[in-house]
Amino acid sequence: MQTSTHTQSERQVIGAAAVSTVSREQSDVKPGLHDPQQQTFRSVAGVATSESHIKFLFRIIGILLGLAQTIVARNSIGPDGRSYMEIARAYLGHDWRMTVNAHWSPLYSWLSAVMLGIVRPSWRWEYPTVHAMNFLIFLVAIAAFEFFWKGLPRSESGIPNLEFWVLGYAFFLWLTVAQLSLVNPDLCVATMVYFIMGLVMRVRNQGRTVTHIWLGGALAFGYFAKAILFPLAFVFLAVLVISRVNTKKIVLSSAIFLAIAAPQILRLSRAEGHITWSESGRLTLAWSNWDVPIRNWQGQPPGNGTPVHPTRQVYLHPAVFEFNGPIRASYPPWYDPTYWNEGLKFNFVPRVLVAHATHNAAQILVGFLQPKIWVLAMVTLLVLSTRASFMGIAAQWFLLVPALAAFSLYSLTFAEFRYMPAWEMLVWAALLSGLRMRRRAPRVVSWIAAGSAAIMLLASANGSRGQFAHGRHDDATPVYAIVEGLQHLRVQPGARVGAIGYDTDAHWAYLSRLSVVAEINADQTCEFWSANPKIQQEVLEKFRAAGASLLVAHVGGGMRPTSYAHPPDLASCTQPRTGWQKLSPSSDLVYFLH
Secondary structure: OOOOOOOOHHHHHHHHHHHHHHHHHHHOOOOOOOOOOOOOOHHHHHHHHHHHHHHHHHHHHHHHHHHHHHHHHOOOOHHHHHHHHHHHHHOOOOOOOHHOOOOOHHHHHHHHHHHHHHHHHHHHHHHHHHHHHHHHHHHHHHHHHHHHHOOOOOOOOOHHHHHHHHHHHHHHHHHHHHHHHOOEEEEEEHHHHHHHHHHHHHHHHOOHHHHHHHHHHHHHHHHHHHHHHHHHHHHHHHHHHHHHHHHHHHHHHHHHHHHHHHHHHHHHHHHHHHOOOOOHHHHHHHHHHHOOOOOOOOOOOOOOOOOOOOOOEEOOOOOOEEEOOOOOOOOOOHHHHHOOOOOOOOOOOOOHHHHHHHHHHHHHHHHOOOHHHHHHHHHHHHHHOHHHHHHHOOOOOOHHHHHHHHHHHHOOOOHHHHOOHHHHHHHHHHHHHHOOOOOOOOHHHHHHHHHHHHHHHHHHHHHHHHHHHOOOOOOOHHHHHHHHHHHHHHOOOEEOOOOOOOOOOHHHHHOOOOOOEEOOOHHHHHHHHOOHHHHHHHHHHHHHOOOOEEEEEOOOOOOOOOOOOOOOHHHHHHOOOOOOEEOOOOOEEEEEEO
16 A cells, blocks of 8 residues: 655645635635535634524514514504505405505505404504514514525625624614614515515525526515615616626516516506506605695695695685595595695706705715714724725625615605615625625624624614603504594594694594594694684684584694694694583594584
8 A cells, every 4th residue: 555745844835725725615605605614713513503593692682672662662653654554444445446556555555454454453452553563574574684694795704704693683683673663664675675685696696596586576575565666676687687697587587576566557557647656756856855845735836737636725824725535534635645746747956956865865874873883893894904895895786786776766855764774784784794804803803793783782772761761752642532532522433524733643533434624734723723713713614614524623742743843832822712622531622513
């Protein structure tokens, strides 16, 4: 038997060659795929065990934070959420004509209809039931995040696997938990973005036909979640084209996406009289740039078109608007804004649009600086290997392109924080997966990961603690007292009523199954109370002519109106005359017109 021996120097050369070969093999591993032979700063078995433990730990933390937020916000509601719930009610009542809505996307109403149909809650438990549904969506969002995060490309010189999951999960929870307090589709949007991006990464690496089929369906349901994901679907598909994915399979994903989305597009196009996938973008562009009022548009400012069937101003001072028409809802102007704004053709001024977009872009950028510990953390990591990190981050362009496209679209309209979490997560994913470290960096990264995660998780917990201690301004508990008062007075469901001082926040009408047909806005309410008896009587006649059988007047306190940053002080100006009575047990007032 022949044997061979080597000198120490020869063994070193052979070892170096072996390491070089392994490094080349590892560098050829496609991003997002698991390489069982890949070594980072710890053993493979140790990393796998730690990863499973850290995911289990963060799932528990996420569930606890989510439950706390769900409980504290169980009665919170906003005008948007009420509209989604009312569309769900139309589905449950088989009122199919009222389910066609070009402003509010359908997925959240579908889910709400299923939840409300299964639970069948009493009126007092409707809002908590939908918040419980939000918690279930949050559990799906956790799974979607893990699917997304697991598919991110990794490098041997990048952040170690354990710290990578700690940072990613902490950031996900910090961005997402607050969305549980909102009755709207934002959490659905985040879930779909994570799922879509996870599929995009796997398509880029694997190209399996079944993954393309899933991607087409996910793009369609993303559009159902929110209209902005319709144009962004083509951005995701463009990423695949640039990545040189098989063209036939991209066509397959596109065909499935359009086939599933087509019925909704045809439904809306038939209702609106022109081809459209949504009218919300056009409306929000006009509202945010051209000073077009969000409600009660009468054609102002000049040059923005002529309303086809607007709400009707039936009295000048105080302004009384009547909208008793084909929209059967608790508050028709916000149930279907596209109907009341038909005819809107805003006067396009590029200078105004650029100024607005620049301001919003700055606001989006500021969002990345919270919590501030992340600025220090990222700078510290970049210093470790600056050149390699920038090159690594640039390689994650497929994450950055959809995020930047979303930021660009939102900068044209409303750049609210609740719209941003999923897109911000894509940017942070690109940074974290693109960072490259020097050989002695892991200990520093461990401290940064632990500190940053602790701060974000504590910030989330503290937010819920503050809400438990001080309450929420959108808590609907005061509304329940109004509903009880109307029930004591035997006001029957289906009655047409007038509202004074509530604007879009007439949630009591939804819970009582009433329909507001005329209103005086909060900013005109004090003018009504200070008017002489003759004017007040004329105003009451206008409400009666609009079909209202009674009036409900907000006198301050309770839920803060969402239409104003600084609501008017209604309590100090309310001076009811004969005929008004307290709507006990609430502090608001009621006046019977018939």
